[in-house]
Amino acid sequence: MSLIYLIPLLPFIGFVVNGLSFPNISKQLAAIIGTIPPLAAFLISIQVFVNFDGTTQILHVAEWIKLGDLQIPFDFQIDALSILMLLVITGVGTLIHIYSIGYMAHDPGFGKFFAFLNLFIFFMLILVLGANFTVLFIGWEGVGLCSYLLIGFWNQKNSYGNAARKAFIMNRIGDLGFLIGIFLLIQDFGSTGYATIFSSIQQGDVPDNLGVIAFCLFVGAMGKSAQIPLFTWLPDAMAGPTPVSALIHAATMVTAGIYMVIRANVIFELSPDILHLVGWIGLSTALLGAIIGLFQNDIKKVLAYSTVSQLGYMFMGLGASAYSASFFHVMTHAFFKALLFLGAGSVIHAMSDEQDIRKMGGLKSKMPITYFTFLLGTLAISGIPPFSGFFSKDEILANLYHHDLLMWSLAILGSACTSFYMFRVFILTFWGEFRGSEKQASHLHESPWSMTIPLIILALFSVAGGLINLPHFAGGNEFLAHWLAPLLPSPESLGEVSFFSLEMGAPLLAAFIPPLLAIFIFSSKKLIPAEDSQIQGIQKLIYQKFYIDELYDLIIVKPINFLSVFFGQVIDFLVIDLFVEGIGKIVQYASTEFKRIQTGNVGYYVFMMVISIAIILFMGLKSWIL
Amino acid sequence: MQTIPDIIRTIPLAHYILLSSALFCIGILGVLTRRNAIIVFMAIELMLNAVNLLLAAFSSYYSDPSGQIFVFFIMAVAAAEVAVGLAIIVMIYRNIQSIDIGILNKLKN
DSSP: OOOOHHHHHHHHHHHHHHHHHTTTTTTHHHHHHHHHHHHHHHHHHHHHHHOOOSSEEEEEEEEEEEEEEETEEEEEEEEEHHHHHHHHHHHHEEEEEEEEHHHTOOTTTTTHHHHHHHHHHHHOOOOOOBHHHHHHHHHHHHHHHHHHHHHHHSTSHHHHHHHHHHHHHHHHHHHHHHHHHHHHHHHSSOOOOHHHHHHHHTOOOOOOOOOHHHHHHHHHHHHTTTOTTTTTHHHHGGGSSSHHHHHHIIISSHHHHHHHHHTTHHHHHTTTHHHHHHHHHHHHHHHOOOOOHHTBHHHHHHHHHHHHHHHHHHHHHHTTHHHHHHHHHHHHHHHHHHHHHHHHHHHHHHHTOBBBBBGGOOOOOOOOOHHHHHHHHHHHHOTTSSSHHHHHHHHHHHHHHHHHHHHHHHHHHHHHHHHHHHHHHHHHHHHSSOOOOOHHHHHOOOEEEEEEEHHHHHHHHHHGGGGOOOGHHHHHHHHHHHGGGGGOOOOOOOOOOTTTSSHHHHHHHHHHHHHHIIIIIIIIIIIOOOOOOOHHHHHHHHTGGGGGGHHHIIIIIHHHHHHHHIIIIIIIIIIIIIIIHHHHHHHHHHHHHHHGGGGOHHHHHHHHHHHHHHHHHHHHHHHOOO | OOOOHHHTTSOOOHHHHHHHHHHHHHHHHHHHHHHHHHHHHHHHHHHHHHHHHHHHHHHHHOOOHHHHHHHHHHHHHHHHHHHHHHHHHHHHHHHOOOOBBGOOTTTTT
C-alpha cells in the first residue's frame, strides 16, 4: 500500500533534484532524472490498477487543518476514477517526457523544463488522489501555477509572458468560484471529504443551497477546462513549448474540470438546472470552438480550438448525466489530442519553428512516421470508426439523443466542423506541394526516435482506445462503464442501436462527409487559405475568433484600466494626498501655532492655570445648579 | 466654660466664607503679580491658610471633627512643602544670584 505514496512523491523528487541542479548538470542526466519518476509512477499505477479490488480506499497521509469541529486531513483516495486518471496522467506524461528529450534538445532551459514538467505531474497526481475538495484544490492551484510557468517558458518574448498571465488570471476567476463552492460545502456539511459529503447527501440531507454549490463548482470547472466565457486563455496558451500544449493544455490539466464534475456527480445530479446549464455551456463552447477552428491557419491554434471544442463535448455529456461517456472521451481525447499535438510539434520542429499551415504541404514523404501517426490521430478525432474517438464521441451523442434532440443535432453540426478542420489541417500540412522557403525545404527531416516512439505508442492507443469501453453492439462489454459504476448514478438504458438508425447514421455522416469535402477543396482543387490581408467578410470574423478577445478587452480590461487610472490619479490625489497628508499638515501647522503659548514665563503659566480652574469650577457649578 | 467650636460659632458662617474668599483671592493675585519667589511662596501659604480657616469654620458649624483633622494634615504638609520650597529657592539663588521667577524660563525650547 505504501507504494501509492511514491506515485506523487517521485515526480516531486524529480522536480527538486532537477530544479536545484539546473543548469549545473548535463542535459542527458537531466533527461534521465526527469523521465524516470513519471515512468516509475506509471508502473506503480499499473500495479495499483491490477490489484484494485473495487472498494474505495482512503489513505491517511497527514493531519492538516484542525479548527474546532472542522477537520480537513491530508488524505488520498484510491478508487475506480482516480486510478484511471493516474494511469492517463502518468502514462501520457511519461510519453511526453520522452518526446521532450528530443523536442527540447537544443533549448538552453532543458533542465528547468523537465523540473516544471515533473512539478506539473506531481500537482496533477495530488489533484486526482485527494480524498477531499481541499486537497483537490491544492493540486488544482498547483497545476495552474505550472501551466503559467510553462506557457511563459520562453519568457524572453513579451507576448508569451502575456499569454501566461492571461491563463493564470482567467483560471483565477474560475478558482474563486470553486473556492466559494468549497466554503459553502464546509458551511453545509462541516467537511470537504468526498465520502462525508456524498453519503450525507445520499441519506437525504440536502441543503437548500446545493444548486449554488453546484454552480460555484462548475465555475471552477469552466475556468480550468476552458469553457465559455473563460475559454480564451487556452488558445493563447499555445505560446508554450509544444509538449506542454500536449500534456497540460490537451491531455490532462484541462480535463481536471471534467474530473471534478464527475467526482461531484452526486451534487450535480440533485441540481438539474445547473446540469442543464453545464450541457448548454458545453454545447456553445463545442460549437464556437469548432467554428473558429475552421479558418485558423496556425497548426497549434487549430488544435487548441479543437481542444476547446472537445472539452465542450465532454461537458455536454456531463449535462446529459452521461458521466462514464464523458470520462471515456476524456481518456480517448488524452490519447489522440496528445498524439496530434506531438505530431504538430514534430512538424514544427522539422519546419524550423514554422507554425503556419499555408507554408507547409507535402511533408508526407519527408516525415513518414509523423504523417502516418497524425493521420491516425485525425481519423480518431473525426469520429471515424473503428478509431477510439468514434466510440467515445458516439456514446456522448447517443446520450444526448435521448436527452435533448436540439442539443444532439447541434452537437452533430459541431462534430462535422471538427472532422472538416482536422482534415483541412492534415491535407494542407502533409499533402500537395511544399510551400515553405528553400531553407526550410533543405532542413526537413523526420524527428529523432525519442519523438517518434511516443507518437507511435499514442497512435496505437488512439486506434485501440475504444476497446476500453466497447459498446455492446460492437461486441464489447462496456468495461469502463462497469468499472466506474459504483461511483456514478445508475445510467438510463439507451436501448439497442443499429448502424442504420438516425441516431447512428447522422454522426457517421458528420464524420465521413466533411473529410471528403476537405479533400475536394484542399487536395483536388488545391485551394490554399488566403493571406491574412485578403481574408474578408464572415470568414474574417471567424478568423479573428469572433473578436471575443477584443470584446473582453473592451468590456473588462479597458474599464479596469480606466478605473485604475482613475483611482491612481483622481482618488489617490484626493484621498491620499489631500486627506491623509492633509491631516498631517494640519497637525504640523497647528503645533507651530500652539507652540507660541509655551512662553516659559511661570507667571503666565500660573495665570492660565487659574483661569482654567475658574472655568472648570464654573462649568461644574453650573451643572450642579441646573 | 465655652468650647472652641462654641466660640467659633459666635461669628456667623458667611463672615468666615467672605474672609477666606478674600484671603484666597489675595493669595492668587500675589502668585500672579509678584515676581519675587519668596513673596509668591508666601502668597501660596496664604491660599492654604484661607482654606484651613474655611475648613475649621465648617467643621465647627457641622460638628464634624474631620475638617479640623484635615487642617492639621494640611499644616503638616505645608510645613514640609515650605522646607523643600525654600531649599529650592536657596539653590536657585546660589546658581543665578536672583530669585526673580521671570528669569526662570529655561524650560522653554
